[in-house]
Amino acid sequence: MTRSPAWLALATAAALVPLTPSPATALAVPLSHTTVPAGPATSPVTLTAPAPTPPASAKNPPSSPPAAAKNPPPPRAAGAGEGPEQIVNGTFDTGTAPWWSTGNTTPEVEDGRLCADVPGGTVNPWDVIIGQNDIPLVKDETYAFSFFGTATPGRVVKALVQLPVDPYTQYLSAGPELSVSGNTYAYTFTSPVDLPGAQVAFQLGGSATPWRFCVDDVSLKGGAEPDVYKPDTGPRVRVNMVGYLPSGPKRATLVTKGTEPVSWKLRRGGEVVAEGETVPRGVDGSSGQNVHTVDFGSVTAPGTGYTLEADGETSRPFDIGAGVYRDLGADALKFYYTQRSGIEILDGLRPGYGRPAGHSGVAPNRGDVSVPCQAGVCDYTLDVRGGWYDAGDHGKYVVNGGISVHQLMSAHERARADGIHRDGDLDIPESGNGVPDILDEARWEQEFLLSMQVPDDKPHRGMAHHKIHDAAWTGLPLLPHLDPQPRELHPVSTAATLNLAATAAQAARLFAPYDAAFAARNLTAARKAWAAAKADPARYADPADGVGGGAYSDGDVSDEFYWAAAELYITTGEKEFRDFVLASPHHTADIWRERGFDWGNTAPLGRLQLAAVPNDLPDRARVRQSVLQGADRYLAVQRAHPYGLPYNPPDYDWGSNHLVLNNMVVMAVAHDISGEAKYRDGVLEGLDYVFGRNALNLSYVTGYGEVASRNQHSRWYARQLDPSLPNPPRGTLAGGPNSSLQDPLAQAKLRGCAPQFCYIDDIESWSTNELTINWNAPLAWVASYLATSAAPGACKVVYTTHGRWPDGFNAQVTITNTGSEPVEGWSLAWSFPGGQTVRGHWNAGLSQDGATVIAKNLGWNRTIEPGGSVTFGFLGAGVPGPAPRPERFLLNGTLCR
Ligand code: 9MR
Numbered sequence: 001m002t003r004s005p006a007w008l009a010l011a012t013a014a015a016l017v018p019l020t021p022s023p024a025t026a027l028a029v030p031l032s033h034t035t036v037p038a039g040p041a042t043s044p045v046t047l048t049a050p051a052p053t054p055p056a057s058a059k060n061p062p063s064s065p066p067a068a069a070k071n072p073p074p075p076r077a078a079g080a081g082e083g084p085e086q087i088v089n090g091t092f093d094t095g096t097a098p099w100w101s102t103g104n105t106t107p108e109v110e111d112g113r114l115c116a117d118v119p120g121g122t123v124n125p126w127d128v129i130i131g132q133n134d135i136p137l138v139k140d141e142t143y144a145f146s147f148f149g150t151a152t153p154g155r156v157v158k159a160l161v162q163l164p165v166d167p168y169t170q171y172l173s174a175g176p177e178l179s180v181s182g183n184t185y186a187y188t189f190t191s192p193v194d195l196p197g198a199q200v201a202f203q204l205g206g207s208a209t210p211w212r213f214c215v216d217d218v219s220l221k222g223g224a225e226p227d228v229y230k231p232d233t234g235p236r237v238r239v240n241m242v243g244y245l246p247s248g249p250k251r252a253t254l255v256t257k258g259t260e261p262v263s264w265k266l267r268r269g270g271e272v273v274a275e276g277e278t279v280p281r282g283v284d285g286s287s288g289q290n291v292h293t294v295d296f297g298s299v300t301a302p303g304t305g306y307t308l309e310a311d312g313e314t315s316r317p318f319d320i321g322a323g324v325y326r327d328l329g330a331d332a333l334k335f336y337y338t339q340r341s342g343i344e345i346l347d348g349l350r351p352g353y354g355r356p357a358g359h360s361g362v363a364p365n366r367g368d369v370s371v372p373c374q375a376g377v378c379d380y381t382l383d384v385r386g387g388w389y390d391a392g393d394h395g396k397y398v399v400n401g402g403i404s405v406h407q408l409m410s411a412h413e414r415a416r417a418d419g420i421h422r423d424g425d426l427d428i429p430e431s432g433n434g435v436p437d438i439l440d441e442a443r444w445e446q447e448f449l450l451s452m453q454v455p456d457d458k459p460h461r462g463m464a465h466h467k468i469h470d471a472a473w474t475g476l477p478l479l480p481h482l483d484p485q486p487r488e489l490h491p492v493s494t495a496a497t498l499n500l501a502a503t504a505a506q507a508a509r510l511f512a513p514y515d516a517a518f519a520a521r522n523l524t525a526a527r528k529a530w531a532a533a534k535a536d537p538a539r540y541a542d543p544a545d546g547v548g549g550g551a552y553s554d555g556d557v558s559d560e561f562y563w564a565a566a567e568l569y570i571t572t573g574e575k576e577f578r579d580f581v582l583a584s585p586h587h588t589a590d591i592w593r594e595r596g597f598d599w600g601n602t603a604p605l606g607r608l609q610l611a612a613v614p615n616d617l618p619d620r621a622r623v624r625q626s627v628l629q630g631a632d633r634y635l636a637v638q639r640a641h642p643y644g645l646p647y648n649p650p651d652y653d654w655g656s657n658h659l660v661l662n663n664m665v666v667m668a669v670a671h672d673i674s675g676e677a678k679y680r681d682g683v684l685e686g687l688d689y690v691f692g693r694n695a696l697n698l699s700y701v702t703g704y705g706e707v708a709s710r711n712q713h714s715r716w717y718a719r720q721l722d723p724s725l726p727n728p729p730r731g732t733l734a735g736g737p738n739s740s741l742q743d744p745l746a747q748a749k750l751r752g753c754a755p756q757f758c759y760i761d762d763i764e765s766w767s768t769n770e771l772t773i774n775w776n777a778p779l780a781w782v783a784s785y786l787a788t789s790a791a792p793g794a795c796k797v798v799y800t801t802h803g804r805w806p807d808g809f810n811a812q813v814t815i816t817n818t819g820s821e822p823v824e825g826w827s828l829a830w831s832f833p834g835g836q837t838v839r840g841h842w843n844a845g846l847s848q849d850g851a852t853v854i855a856k857n858l859g860w861n862r863t864i865e866p867g868g869s870v871t872f873g874f875l876g877a878g879v880p881g882p883a884p885r886p887e888r889f890l891l892n893g894t895l896c897r
Contacts, residue, residue, distance in 0.1 A: 266307075288757075
């Protein structure tokens with residue numbers, strides 16, 4: 001459950017602050033000897049000894065300027081607007097002087113820019129440098145530093161303004177990720193020292209392979225105002241820009257200085273349809289804003305173009321309608337196809353997103369058909385092609401893949417009787433194969449997870465490799481098939497092994513009706529993984545293994561054990577797994593963290609599954625009750641929050657949007673269990689935050705709402721960097737506010753942000769604005785829940801198993817009409833939790849498709865009068881394993897409780 005620190009913080013390299021300062025000093029050669037009054041023209045001249053800077057050096061400025069300081073510049077007033085340019089020849093109009101470089105690269109002017117071939121095979125950023133010295137800095141003055149840079153292929157570099165001698169104190173340290181097409185980067189900093197001879201340096205080393213760097217318009221201007229980033233937050237009335245369900249809560253938030261109630265008006269087409277007074281809520285800690293709330297829940301009339309007015313401001317328009325989320329489920333799921341590795345993405349299926357297969361053994365790719373381990377880790381290669389790319393990088397990680405594929409399968413398992421996930425609904429290559437597309441999509445990942453399991457004849461057999469990714473980080477943009485990096489398998493871990501056990505056990509039961517062999521393969525893999533994890537229960541991924549891919553380390557896997565045991569128990573009903581579940585501390589502990597659950601906190605997955613999926617656990621009633629307790633906690637947080645957020649830690653986590661959504665998953669399961677409307681309302685109000693009722697007035701889902709995230713960090717949806725590439729597809733969730741600001745852009749723009757403001761829709765902000773498979777998964781789950789969460793019908797179903805024998809059973813079903821109107825021409829749907837199938841039947845016609853059964857009246861019993869019932873029965877066949885009663889029944893499409 002513990003986390004590694006940052007993936008890229010380790011990587012970006014390695015970094016803003018070198019962890020192991022090297023004493024090595026690079027030789028620097030002047031680019032133009034005319035300006036350097038030293039040494040014979042043939043021998044390199046050392047101008048400076050560029051080297052790393054120790055951490056936090058800016059706090060320890062040198063006590064006196066270096067002796068070389070001869071002509072300190074005249075002091076200037078701080079903040080005096082645009083100050084004078086301090087860089088000499090930053091536009092390279094007059095050649096390369098006075099820029100210098102280390103001896104291992106030879107900059108030249110090309111098309112008006114300074115360009116240089118950067119050698120491969122260096123280790124540290126400071127092994128290759130291009131710089132300029134003798135730049136005066138004035139204490140307390142704020143400077144604006146900017147440049148245009150490109151890297152071919154893309155690379156992270158270091159851009160520094162620093163002391164040119166030991167201890168190389170950095171006054172500005174940025175780690176921009178340069179792309180092939182190039183970008184302008186701008187930063188501000190305030191100098192903590194008076195220093196006549198500072199250095200501007202581009203540290204370019206640390207790459208295994210050679211690349212080309214170009215830079216232009218390098219500028220350092222003194223006296224600039226500090227760069228205060230002010231997002232455009234539009235009108236101060238914040239609503240769900242996508243809309244509100246007629247049957248759901250309808251709240252909005254007003255940002256205002258006022259502390260007294262003000263009047264609000266809801267308008268449609270110029271007409272006032274409702275009005276009232278706001279409720280002052282004081283200063284909200286998550287935004288730092290003084291806010292009021294508006295409740296217009298009494299309005300239920302469907303319509304488009306509603307606006308809400310208060311305090312002289314008019315909200316962005318929104319709809320009220322039963323269909324406002326109609327496409328959300330499919331859009332959130334379609335995201336996975338374009339994340340696929342190892343297969344061509346067909347433009348015909350995703351116009352604008354077509355691309356060749358990534359990492360399928362075609363140069364310049366160097367994977368994933370026969371991937372070796374990192375040096376010293378194993379002596380074999382694995383074919384691990386396929387799966388989904390985790391995020392905006394090309395890595396594939398078992399722990400993150402695990403929770404993602406689990407949530408997709410769970411969305412389907414929950415709603416099989418509802419029939420909302422169908423074959424053909426996602427436009428994927430497998431559409432039309434008779435299997436619901438959501439399962440086909442899940443299988444794409446599950447096959448990859450299976451391939452990460454260590455073969456039987458190798459050490460650590462049965463365990464899963466933690467991850468496979470590039471040997472070094474790549475820059476943006478970079479389409480998957482163009483990634484030239486070597487790919488490596490990383491060591492096995494208990495966490496990855498348990499993710500495999502859990503998802504394979506789940507896949508075994510979900511694929512059984514469609515592909516018995518695949519189901520059996522999964523069950524075998526799950527059992528093997530479980531045994532391997534039990535035998536090696538504390539093999540943790542190294543938190544420092546974050547170069548070229550995320551670390552995803554987790555030093556407590558007792559929760560992964562619990563989740564895997566729960567899935568294995570549900571699938572097999574076996575005592576070993578039941579006993580493990582019952583003995584696990586996670587089975588009874590309060591596991592409902594306010595911060596939500598995620599790949600590193602998986603106990604809630606086990607608990608939710610045991611509560612939601614039919615099984616014979618002896619304390620299942622208590623387990624179900626515990627979900628309501630968790631949901632009540634999130635409801636309480638939400639009620640206290642003036643933006644209606646069921647998540648309110650003092651600092652927001654990486655990927656906070658999916659943590660918000662996962663808290664909503666708990667509420668949704670509580671609603672399924674109890675039928676209490678307050679839980680569904682909680683889910684709906686949580687969505688308001690995601691779709692614009694927030695401090696930034698922004699929808700975090702691409703294509704949803706008038707103003708929405710669209711520049712999520714990705715190497716292939718990189719339109720912000722290369723107009724020939726697309727933005728992320730509609731239905732892509734941005735990670736969202738992250739108080740830790742791990743990336744340089746966020747650090748430059750968002751410093752000091754209140755939690756909700758720690759977000760920027762910029763492709764460079766990988767710590768606030770990435771997209772991932774595990775973030776879209778709860779969005780897809782919640783959308784799928786919404787499509788099946790309408791108020792229950794006036795009916796009750798009693799399903800009784802009268803007899804069970806080794807390969808069969810006899811069941812009777814009674815439907816009671818608890819309403820006041822007759823039910824005409826009824827049909828009843830359910831799905832079998834185990835591998836049950838219908839054989840003979842009486843008093844109703846039964847048909848089965850996959851696990852789902854539909855029972856239809858026989859004409860003579862087509863009417864169920866108010867208060868009346870019908871009873872029918874059937875003979876069923878079972879497969880080995882548990883065959884619990886189905887629990888979810890839909891009568892003519894509405895749920896019976
Ligand atoms: O989402 C991950 C977050 O929970 C971790 O705290 C963070 C540091 O390990 O890593 C995040 O995951 C990133 C991964 O390491 C690499 N691919 C992109 C992921 C999302 O930013």
